Amino acid sequence: xxxxxxxxxxxxxxxxxxxxxxxxxxxxxxxxxxxxxxxxxxxxxxxxxxxxxxxxxxxxxxxxxxxxxxxx
Numbered sequence: 001x002x003x004x005x006x007x008x009x010x011x012x013x014x015x016x017x018x019x020x021x022x023x024x025x026x027x028x029x030x031x032x033x034x035x036x037x038x039x040x041x042x043x044x045x046x047x048x049x050x051x052x053x054x055x056x057x058x059x060x061x062x063x064x065x066x067x068x069x070x071x072x
Contacts (some may be wrong), residue, residue: 019046020059029058 004010013032016022019033020043032053034043045053054060 008048013049015046015048015050025053025057027062028057030057 015033015035018035020036022031022033024030025032025045030047032045032047032054034045036043047053047056054063057063
């Protein structure tokens, strides 16, 4: 049987291959991969686990626009 890398490594490679760019989160420091979804011009940040970072960033509220923005 072939030596298959762990799923985390494969997911990170896939995200880096399709991301418009990558950088760390300005708030929590997690590496992010910005993906442009089909039919949209917006970029969505994903973690190396393949999770939308808007869902799991502890400080996501500070980056929301408009009325949904959390106030300190």
